[in-house]
Amino acid sequence: MIEVKNLTKKYGSHLAVDDISFSVNDGEILGFLGPNGAGKSTTMNILTGCLSATAGSTTIDGFDVLTDPFEAKRKLGYLPEQPPLYPDMTVREYLGFIYDLKKVKMPKGPHIAEICRLVKIQEVYHRLIKYLSKGYKQRVGIAQALIGNPRVLILDEPTVGLDPKQIIEIRNLIRMLGKTHTVILSSHILPEVQAVCDRVVVINKGRIIADDTPDHLSANLSDDHSLSLILEADKKKAMDAIQALSGVKSVSYVRSHGENANEFVVDPVVGYDIRKPLFELMRDKDWAVLQLRSNQMSLEDIFLRLTDDTTDTAVLERSLKRRKEQNEQEGAQE
Amino acid sequence: MKAIIKRELKAYFTSPLGYAVLTVLAFFFGIFYTMYLKNGSADMTNVLYLMVLALFVVIPLLTMRLLANERRQKTDQLLMSAPVNISMIVLGKFFAALLFFCVFFVEVIVFNFVYLFFGATIDWLVFLGNILGMLFLSAALITIGLFISALTEDQVVAAIATYGISLILLFMNFFMDIFSMITSITVPTAVSEAFDWICFYTRYQSFTQGIFDLTNITFFISVIAVFLFMTVRVVDRKRWA
Ligand SMILES: Nc1ncnc2c1ncn2[C@@H]1O[C@H](COP(=O)(O)OP(=O)(O)OP(=O)(O)O)[C@@H](O)[C@H]1O
Ligand SMILES: [Mg+2]
Numbered sequence: 147m148i149e150v151k152n153l154t155k156k157y158g159s160h161l162a163v164d165d166i167s168f169s170v171n172d173g174e175i176l177g178f179l180g181p182n183g184a185g186k187s188t189t190m191n192i193l194t195g196c197l198s199a200t201a202g203s204t205t206i207d208g209f210d211v212l213t214d215p216f217e218a219k220r221k222l223g224y225l226p227e228q229p230p231l232y233p234d235m236t237v238r239e240y241l242g243f244i245y246d247l248k249k250v251k252m253p254k255g256p257h258i259a260e261i262c263r264l265v266k267i268q269e270v271y272h273r274l275i276k277y278l279s280k281g282y283k284q285r286v287g288i289a290q291a292l293i294g295n296p297r298v299l300i301l302d303e304p305t306v307g308l309d310p311k312q313i314i315e316i317r318n319l320i321r322m323l324g325k326t327h328t329v330i331l332s333s334h335i336l337p338e339v340q341a342v343c344d345r346v347v348v349i350n351k352g353r354i355i356a357d358d359t360p361d362h363l364s365a366n367l368s369d370d371h372s373l374s375l376i377l378e379a380d381k382k383k384a385m386d387a388i389q390a391l392s393g394v395k396s397v398s399y400v401r402s403h404g405e406n407a408n409e410f411v412v413d414p415v416v417g418y419d420i421r422k423p424l425f426e427l428m429r430d431k432d433w434a435v436l437q438l439r440s441n442q443m444s445l446e447d448i449f450l451r452l453t454d455d456t457t458d459t460a461v462l463e464r465s466l467k468r469r470k471e472q473n474e475q476e477g478a479q480e
Numbered sequence: 481m482k483a484i485i486k487r488e489l490k491a492y493f494t495s496p497l498g499y500a501v502l503t504v505l506a507f508f509f510g511i512f513y514t515m516y517l518k519n520g521s522a523d524m525t526n527v528l529y530l531m532v533l534a535l536f537v538v539i540p541l542l543t544m545r546l547l548a549n550e551r552r553q554k555t556d557q558l559l560m561s562a563p564v565n566i567s568m569i570v571l572g573k574f575f576a577a578l579l580f581f582c583v584f585f586v587e588v589i590v591f592n593f594v595y596l597f598f599g600a601t602i603d604w605l606v607f608l609g610n611i612l613g614m615l616f617l618s619a620a621l622i623t624i625g626l627f628i629s630a631l632t633e634d635q636v637v638a639a640i641a642t643y644g645i646s647l648i649l650l651f652m653n654f655f656m657d658i659f660s661m662i663t664s665i666t667v668p669t670a671v672s673e674a675f676d677w678i679c680f681y682t683r684y685q686s687f688t689q690g691i692f693d694l695t696n697i698t699f700f701i702s703v704i705a706v707f708l709f710m711t712v713r714v715v716d717r718k719r720w721a
Contacts, residue, residue, distance in 0.1 A: 219561060222561060224561040244558070244562075247564060
């Protein structure tokens, strides 16, 4: 449905989007995840024809956004980062204008009424947009994207600035829309993406660093996370020995647990599973292991880790790709 | 395009600015006309000469927000992602401003008929020339304002720049005369001819004498076309930032 090929965008000399490629299948909800300045909005603006690309192409349902903009845009509903609202219009006038602008063929009254019911803005229908609360503005923005019932919805941070109850409502709405539409939504929040999306593309500094289902992504990444270890061993000796293992990024001492028992946290290099080497070390040295526990990584940690400046992104990318392939092979075998 | 025209017209008629502009025009027109009627003349030509000043004052106010505001409110993303051609958007804005202006022309025409009713004799050719000249002049100034409005996000900047440029284009040969008078430098004839050629006001004046010179009509239509085209280019270029 949506094909992005080798998309690059430079603002002057600043590289905002760096050679990204991905595709979205018909009926899929794709999450676009990344920290501030990752290039999410830029990509979405290019996808919707608001911005030109420096290189690469984007097609929507086979129509190139640049060379065949009319056909491509007819299939699009776009909610930009800042809802594109005219403050001096009422919701009614505004949606009517969008309807006329997009030259929608469906009967006007019922179509708009249906959308208002869907995004729950009936009670503000006759109010001026400038007096609406942030949440309602966001909803009117979504309503605007739905006019003409386009097959593809592109939503840039649709839940930003909403209260928790509204966030849940909007997420449910998006999930429901996802049954009949192809959706791309961007977010900073991994749980949100996990709750709503079939697939996640993680982007950082203009590059895609992961493209997988949310479950795989969190499962894969939590394999790498740090271990909490309580050993009956001399603190100094144990730390040196563990540090010497290959795949160990750092060891830190936490506290003493009584007579000769010390707690450490071992951080592996991304992509390495150090549980086995660690076990072998304990066996060889004959140190009693009082506890070995993986530190549960929250989704936030994973996200921070993925987009952390200090992690070696190349290693991370490789490991993610490898695991994805493994998963796919397993899937094929089943 | 129809959607844009409708929206912009509605915006004019629901904003204080729209009414302020109409009021200012009506006020000046009333004053100037009364002035001339006291002298026993029902000829509008001189009144409309003065009205050019009023046009100059109000047109930048009408055009300043047309495109600048879309960018500031980020509603340009709405227009750009809709299946609409950029030239249609620009034309829609242009016609909206021009149509709004026609309210003033209707007023002028109504005035004229009122005086006809009171037994004034009216030279219809001159009258038609006046209306047509003013229409071309306003359309040209509107496209200039529209073009400048596409260049910036700031309405105030757009208005000020439009004032500057339309002032020059309207009265450039007067400025040149003043310049050569003050500095006592004789401007080369080629330059002064070029200035005369461009000067909007001179061209407008020829209309008001009931002379429909094809070069003048072509001139204004070209100005309108060129600025509309450049506006479309500028809006399009914004995507290539
Ligand atoms: N018009 C512009 N001119 C120059 N640089 C820009 C422009 N727009 C965005 N950028 C830069 O491009 C990069 C990507 O910006 P973008 O808005 O796409 O990020 P984002 O992922 O949407 O971030 P956020 O989560 O904050 O919305 C940023 O470094 C930003 O500073
Ligand atoms: Mg953004």
